[in-house]
Amino acid sequence: MNSRFETQKAGESLAGESPMDPARSRLVALAAERGVSLAALSGLLGRNAAYLQQFVRKGSPRKLEENDRRTLAEFFGVDEAELGAPPRDTVVTVGVGAPVRNADWADIPRLPLGASAGPGSLAQDAAPTDRLRFSGRWLRQQGLEPSMLSVIEVEGDSMEPTLRDGDEILVDRSPRPLRSGLHVIRLDDVLLVKRLESGPAGTLLVISDNPAYPRMERARADVAVLGRVVWKGGRI
Numbered sequence: 714m715n716s717r718f719e720t721q722k723a724g725e726s727l728a729g730e731s732p733m734d735p736a737r738s739r740l741v742a743l744a745a746e747r748g749v750s751l752a753a754l755s756g757l758l759g760r761n762a763a764y765l766q767q768f769v770r771k772g773s774p775r776k777l778e779e780n781d782r783r784t785l786a787e788f789f790g791v792d793e794a795e796l797g798a799p800p801r802d803t804v805v806t807v808g809v810g811a812p813v814r815n816a817d818w819a820d821i822p823r824l825p826l827g828a829s830a831g832p833g834s835l836a837q838d839a840a841p842t843d844r845l846r847f848s849g850r851w852l853r854q855q856g857l858e859p860s861m862l863s864v865i866e867v868e869g870d871s872m873e874p875t876l877r878d879g880d881e882i883l884v885d886r887s888p889r890p891l892r893s894g895l896h897v898i899r900l901d902d903v904l905l906v907k908r909l910e911s912g913p914a915g916t917l918l919v920i921s922d923n924p925a926y927p928r929m930e931r932a933r934a935d936v937a938v939l940g941r942v943v944w945k946g947g948r949i
Contacts, residue, residue, distance in 0.1 A: 736776070736797030737769050743789045758784055783820065787860075817849035819859035821883065845881070857943060861887040865897070867906055867945075871921040876906065880947035884940035895942035900935065906942060 733741070744751055751765040758764065758781045767773050776797050777785070786793040825842045845864045852859060867880045875895070876882065884897050893910045900919065908920040917936050919929040 733769065734797075736795070737772075739791075739795045740765070740785070741769060743785075743791065743795075747789065754785065754788075757788060818846050819849045819852055819862075820844035820846050821859060821862045821864050823864045823881075847883075855943065857885055858887060861885060862943075863940070871923045871926040872906060872908075873923045875908075875922045876945060877947055880945050882906065882942045882946075883944035885943045886940040889941065891938060897939045897942065899937040899939060900931065904939075909936075909938070 741751075744754060751769065752762040755762050755764040755766075760781075768777065779798075782793050782796045782798055786796055786798075792798075821844060823843050823845055847859075847862075849859070852862075863884050863886065864881055865884060867876045867882060868878060870878055872895075882895075882897075891909065891911075894908065895906060896909050897904065897906050898909070898919070899905075905919075908922060910918040910920060912918045912930050915933055916930050917933050919931055919936065921928065
């Protein structure tokens, strides 16, 4: 597949016509740098093979849909603004009154994996079902990187009253030194959300906040720490 030739041709075909806007030019350049064809990128978006060629050459669609733009930005590892997203922190006026500042947002993937706070559920890889939107400014204030975050649902009652069945938790997968707190772990091939504390002689205390459940003392090597719980949300 001569993907580099195809992307170059997409840009060259507009010579003598109206120049490409920056988003289209950037898409062509990114595809050429990565050595991937526009047809393959269209497939990544679940579109027909000509979708991005038409976007680049004919200006149809006029701009990328939000989900398509986000997927491409994540694939190339660039900011969505490079592909036509509205600039962050722009000031707009809504009705009569003072300007309102638009915050930037980060859409964090919701994974269909229940981190069990009860008997446990088997851990398995899964694609996101949808996304939960957080303020990008708030995430930066917390020192959180959006690409290292996931949202999953809590199952069971062993972490009550801290976490209840059906609550959603934001999990930070960034590699950090382990400290006491709530974590998502894999233990005996089961995905769990538990409170971790250092134990004696290289062990970890795996604690349920619900006193009806006993705490466990396990060797550190037996506990795979997948991420730290940094936020929770749920119905009142």
